Amino acid sequence: MKREQTGRAPSLLDATCEDFVYDLVELSPTLATRIGLEGHDQELQDFSPAYWDKMAERIRDLLADVDALNDNTDESDDEDDFDHVDSLTAAILRDRMIQELDLHHRGEDLRMLNNIDSPIQHIRDALALMPKITAEDLDNVAARLTKVPDALSGYRDSLAEAASQGDVATHRQIDAVISQCEALGGEGSMLERLGVEAESDPVACAKRAFEEMADWLSTELSPMASHDDSVGRDRYEFLSQFFLGRKVDLDETYEWALDRLREVVSQQEQLVRSMFSESTTIHAAFRKLNEEGRYALRTSDELLEWMTDSVREAYAVLQRNCFTIPAGVERLDCAIDPAASGGLSYTPPSDDLVRPGTLWWSMAEGDNILHTWHELTHIFHQGAPGHHVMHATALSQRGDLNLWRRAVYTNAAHDEGWALYAEQLMGEFGYFEEPAMKLGHLDSKRLQLARVIVDIGVHLQKKTPDKTGVWDAQYAKAFLRDNTAMPESRVSFELDRYMGWPGQAPACCVGYRAWLELREAARGRGMSLREFHDEALRLGSMPMDILAEEILGEDR
Known part of the structure; x- marks a missing residue:
């Protein structure tokens, strides 16, 4: 509507x-x-x-x-x-x-x-x-x-x-x-x-x-x-509902993620064979790409320039094809993270949009290189059209969204699901056509699915996929290492994150599924892609079932 x-x-x-x-x-x-x-x-x-x-x-x-x-x-x-x-x-x-x-x-x-x-x-x-x-x-x-x-x-x-x-x-x-x-x-x-x-x-x-x-x-x-890192089913179900805004069938979600992971791995294997040779493994392909100088960022200045250029190009694609960007939203600063924690993070603008949204990135201590083939998808996830466009658009809606709704409240499935959908959207507009970039995008999908499996698997103490035992942190770390191109330092941080923030990690994939289903339903009712994005983001964050009711005009 x-x-x-x-x-x-x-x-x-x-x-x-x-x-x-x-x-x-x-x-x-x-x-x-x-x-x-x-x-x-x-x-x-x-x-x-x-x-x-x-x-x-x-x-x-x-x-x-x-x-x-x-x-x-x-x-x-x-x-x-x-x-x-x-x-x-x-x-x-x-x-x-x-x-x-x-x-x-x-x-x-x-x-x-x-x-x-x-x-x-x-x-x-x-x-x-x-x-x-x-x-x-x-x-x-x-x-x-x-x-x-x-x-x-x-x-x-x-x-x-x-x-x-x-x-x-x-x-x-x-x-x-x-x-x-x-x-x-x-x-x-x-x-x-x-x-x-x-x-x-x-x-x-x-x-x-x-x-x-x-x-x-x-x-x-x-x-x-x-x-013991597991929090058990009762506590996990409670925390999962807090992050997702609704109850989900955790066992079905776990099996869905396993099925989707197998599909993504198959896509990566086919892509790697087309890029290199029949005998090249996925991780060997990662190493080969990391050795190519054209994908390497070695200094903070190079990193900042690449971040800024990537954001600018993304905005051009969005405004041309599928978004009406409100005034003030187009400003997104890029900066080096003073904590030197490694990886990319995002801070939203101030409520008045005077302080801009900022992408923070740095090389972790001990690392001296980043690889654009693997990292580009993170720009889209955190910045444009991801977290920044979502947060800043809500902040621009001062007529319909009060201060609590536009600046304070967030629903993890809505917000993280949108960010993963943003990666998918840029893929639909051709940003991952180069094989190396496509491999990086598939790696991002693979990690998100692995997060779901690890989080539910450990905290619910499910049988491991190979049926050799029950999930624990040691198995989870090996599983993550097998399913991402991230360096070991970031794998360790991610594992600690899932173990200590139970229920949050599946928000990306659960929300992503909901965003895709909602888009399909909205398009089926005659909404253009631009109308769908503009309508959904201007409503601000909320549980995905409530958002679906608003977009599709259904009564609560």
Whole structure:
């Protein structure tokens, strides 16, 4: 169903959601930094049990406010009644907030510790994202650095309370976070490159706090940890529903991913034979391509130039064929990641689009080369038409999307599924016709499917594909190594990510399936590709079943 920009006035529900966001950033200043709201960059939450309780209490108040507003909606067509946008907002909001409260009641917030999405990374990433241009900016950085000891002290209180209830992260996750804390507390720390004098008291204070955190994790928490990476079916099903926005048949998804993986491997084998010889294996082909200088990026300057050119070319294809890019969305900066973690990541623009979206990339410590044949697909996944176009388009819809919907809320299946669909879309427009690039695209597909299989396989303790035993981390690492061209350092990071972030990894493929099914249904009803993309992205993030109802005009 085609919708134009309405230019509607903000409703009472929009105002309620906006008040909620402003209360959230008071409680969680790192959120303010992430979405670009000023006034909180000098602050830092303490991640204590009291902090999590306050967050939950504010969510309960929001749900009560929404219910009260909805109770006042009737058939009289008063200006206070919910319009269609409000009804959609209420559906999305209730879905997420009930899940957030369930997480809190289960103690998932207290026990949060992994290598990618827990308080250590939230603090680190907020410091990296802060503005660092004016003297006031640098004063804010220094002030936030002085808050790190209290933040980590509160975090230890939460982890200790969770541990008293038997909820402790595994040795794998604790070891990964210890390494991250030691890097932040040691010589050459990224904290020394934030614009504040490296020898200053704020930097020294924060570094010392991370060193103390590493020691506490090692001496106090690690002895209580398990080596078993599986979280079990009950917890995994709960976390899977949080990330996907709906229940899925995990066993069917696992078998589907295995079937699709076999298809992709067959496609790679055929392609490799056409490129080299009948006897060349897929991994031998990877090595041959890595030896070709034309695909090699050896310096940060080369990497930045290639990223910028790739983004520019992608925009040209999109605007010509299948997107109407709103004003402000076309700006996407490329930068070198100061954390030198390796790989590509993305940070969305600020809510006002003044701070642009940014692709961050760097070569991991010990690596001195990247290969474009393998990495191009990641530009499309993270940047254009992937995460950036999706996030920035939602931010441009200020008339229909309130602050919470356009800048705060995300659904993993929607967002990650779109990013994988974005890779597929660029393939449809000929970007992977060169055999080497096609092999890289197939490798990306293969890894995404392997993620699904590893995540479900380990956490549900399923039989291994070769039927020789039950999935564990050792088998999972070998399986990943067999199914990707990534270097060993990134394979290790990815494995730790799946083990410590259960339920998230399948979001790409599950969401991708849903996006393709929705596109087929929309095209079947006469929508052009451009109309489908414009309509879907301007609605913002939401569970995929709700998005399908909106696009296809079905009643909830």
